[in-house]
Amino acid sequence: MKQDWEEVYPMLKHWVFFDAANQMIPGRYWLNAMKECISIYESNPYYHADHPFLTTSFQECIKRAAKLIHAEKEEVTNIYRVMTASNLIINDLLKWEKGDNVVFTDLDYPSIPYILMDLAKRKGVELHRVKNVNNIIQTNDMEKAVDDKTRLVVLNDTMAWSGFKYDTRAISDIAHQHGAYVLNDAIQSVGAIDVDVKKDDVDFLVTGSYKWQCGPEGAGIFYIKKELIEKFDPTFRNYLWSSLPNGIPFSHPDQDNLESWDYPLLPNATRFDMGACVTPILFGWNETLKFYEKIGIENVERSVRSLGSYCIDRLNEIGCRVLTPEDPKMRHGLIIYTTGSYETDKMTQASFNAEWSGEKPIKLCHRGIGGVIGLRVCCHFFNSKADVDYLIEAQKKILKKQ
Numbered sequence: 578m579k580q581d582w583e584e585v586y587p588m589l590k591h592w593v594f595f596d597a598a599n600q601m602i603p604g605r606y607w608l609n610a611m612k613e614c615i616s617i618y619e620s621n622p623y624y625h626a627d628h629p630f631l632t633t634s635f636q637e638c639i640k641r642a643a644k645l646i647h648a649e650k651e652e653v654t655n656i657y658r659v660m661t662a663s664n665l666i667i668n669d670l671l672k673w674e675k676g677d678n679v680v681f682t683d684l685d686y687p688s689i690p691y692i693l694m695d696l697a698k699r700k701g702v703e704l705h706r707v708k709n710v711n712n713i714i715q716t717n718d719m720e721k722a723v724d725d726k727t728r729l730v731v732l733n734d735t736m737a738w739s740g741f742k743y744d745t746r747a748i749s750d751i752a753h754q755h756g757a758y759v760l761n762d763a764i765q766s767v768g769a770i771d772v773d774v775k776k777d778d779v780d781f782l783v784t785g786s787y788k789w790q791c792g793p794e795g796a797g798i799f800y801i802k803k804e805l806i807e808k809f810d811p812t813f814r815n816y817l818w819s820s821l822p823n824g825i826p827f828s829h830p831d832q833d834n835l836e837s838w839d840y841p842l843l844p845n846a847t848r849f850d851m852g853a854c855v856t857p858i859l860f861g862w863n864e865t866l867k868f869y870e871k872i873g874i875e876n877v878e879r880s881v882r883s884l885g886s887y888c889i890d891r892l893n894e895i896g897c898r899v900l901t902p903e904d905p906k907m908r909h910g911l912i913i914y915t916t917g918s919y920e921t922d923k924m925t926q927a928s929f930n931a932e933w934s935g936e937k938p939i940k941l942c943h944r945g946i947g948g949v950i951g952l953r954v955c956c957h958f959f960n961s962k963a964d965v966d967y968l969i970e971a972q973k974k975i976l977k978k979q
């Protein structure tokens with residue numbers, strides 16, 4: 578994938594950037610699209626502001642987003658933030674009974690466990706939290722945690738703070754054998770690797786576009802399996818997706834705000850749309866998805882995986898300990914490592930992020946959860962071996978000073 582990435586991501590002129598799992602730097606494609614949207618507002622005095630979810634841009638985004646995860650258009654809508662989509666699924670769509678349980682892990686990013694903690698207190702739902710063993714969630718531990726009272730299995734497709742990647746299909750199969758639903762938080766996978774909801778057989782998938790997907794804040798994919806769409810009737814009611822036989826009746830002479838609207842929600846994923854989308858963001862998201870179609874997710878995955886392997890080799894070579902599983906089936910390019918000392922790791926992050934020897938700072942994070950703690954290097958398609966070498970030289974200098 579040869580291209581001048583500094584032209585596409587101008588911040589790369591100033592940083593060696595390894596932080597896509599946190600928040601991606603802006604891409605020209607979406608910045609320009611947003612500017613274009615603003616200039617339409619500015620230049621057209623007769624501009625009629627249509628709601629963004631009624632624009633062609635919304636429909637285009639949904640079509641492209643569905644294609645990215647191998648879903649059908651009817652199965653996808655836009656919900657930004659994992660917490661928003663997960664609250665909808667857990668607190669609105671699923672009906673819990675005392676004694677039901679939910680399976681998740683000690684490596685999961687806190688946004689879903691925070692909802693689950695409250696669910697346990699309110700509804701008496703049991704929390705089956707699977708513990709990692711050496712930074713890995715073992716499939717047989719998940720299997721032991723799931724039983725016939727399990728209503729939901731929560732996955733972080735790739736763990737944000739350990740880099741472990743599930744065999745998602747294996748977990749879905751276990752969940753389904755017990756009649757449980759699978760909620761896949763794939764924010765650390767989509768955009769890095771080719772995520773296929775059909776192969777993985779998950780019931781729900783949620784993401785945001787601003788990490789590995791290299792898009793703007795404010796958009797995200799919400800996927801629900803086709804067979805489940807009409808099984809769930811959300812109490813969050815979005816009148817605009819009511820299945821109105823003659824369209825929106827705003828100008829009908831006899832519009833009645835009850836009778837004219839008394840139709841069920843549409844039988845597709847838009848019935849779960851929570852009404853939060855903004856036109857410039859949609860323009861930006863659409864261009865991001867087009868950009869991905871151009872570069873090809875399979876090419877992205879190849880680069881991400883191969884640079885991840887290179888990064889692991891180089892870190893091992895200088896005596897750092899890689900905490901992410903080395904087996905390529907259990908990770909992609911999200912690599913966590915430690916120098917072996919918490920203080921040195923913290924110091925490394927601080928000096929990487931600061932101006933370093935008058936050269937480019939290195940942007941990465943220091944993160945820990947469930948006993949796994951270290952420095953996170955996100956090897957994305959725009960990174961090169963030279964970037965990894967640069968990080969290695971910087972790390973070597975810090976280690977020498979210790």
Ligand SMILES: Cc1ncc(COP(=O)(O)O)c(C=O)c1O
Nearest residue numbers: 658659660686688733737762764
């Ligand atoms: C796995 C995972 N899920 C969710 C989020 C963010 O979720 P939310 O939109 O709920 O803040 C992150 C952010 O780093 C994450 O890594």
